Amino acid sequence: MGVTKTDLFTEKQNELAKVAKVFAHPARVAILEYLIQANSCINGDLVQELGLAQATISQHLRELKEIGLIKGSIEGVSVNYCIDPIRWAEVQNLFQDLFSGFPKISGCC
Amino acid sequence: MGVTKTDLFTEKQNELAKVAKVFAHPARVAILEYLIQANSCINGDLVQELGLAQATISQHLRELKEIGLIKGSIEGVSVNYCIDPIRWAEVQNLFQDLFSGFPKISGCC
DNA sequence: TTATTACATCGCAATATTACGATAATAAAT
């Protein structure tokens, strides 16, 4: 099949999974890290930075945009991309909620 | 192609992506949440809990095991699964490193 | 020994993802 049965799970579980999927490719992780490190916003010279084709980078940027983690603003002929701080914090909390749900002093295993 | 070019990225980027991929399915998120909530370790009555076939659950459990997030110990005829606290903390830090790398007071956008 | 129970693995079909060349689309420069 290859189709996830989203109706079996809670909205939050589906949301976390969808967000995690965006982090689940090293190119997208690299893009995010690059946007963080370059404190000024950077346009698509990511093509130079990473070794992927322009079309491929553009596709990854779209996925990051779709989940809301980054925003792009047209700057003349090029586009400035940057991280959306609001969404960034939101996503951080999503993961934090899951991670902190596990009490380190659990007696099993 | 459909094959990720891991050689283009750092080890840490690849590792984070690989771990994120495990979180990128609601069934696996649900399994983790169930293991957290059931503070005693639980065997595969996840099949009852989630609405997926036994083979499918087993497959998801394997992926969680392969990345090290859970451990299974044979208990007679059944298997007790539980979260590995060490690895759990490790993975939490992986994400935390990325999230905290972004300073909320960034002047762009 | 022969069931029975609980999981794991195999094999397959349906679908999703990754990557890239080719081709738009848009704005500035000549």
Add this chain to the structure above:
DNA sequence: ATTTATTATCGTAATATTGCGATGTAATAA
């Protein structure tokens, strides 16, 4: 108006993922 530069989208090939029935495996029960 034509070229140039930058990004987006389309189409496609290669590969990966998801889900499950069927089957295998190992331990207990009868």
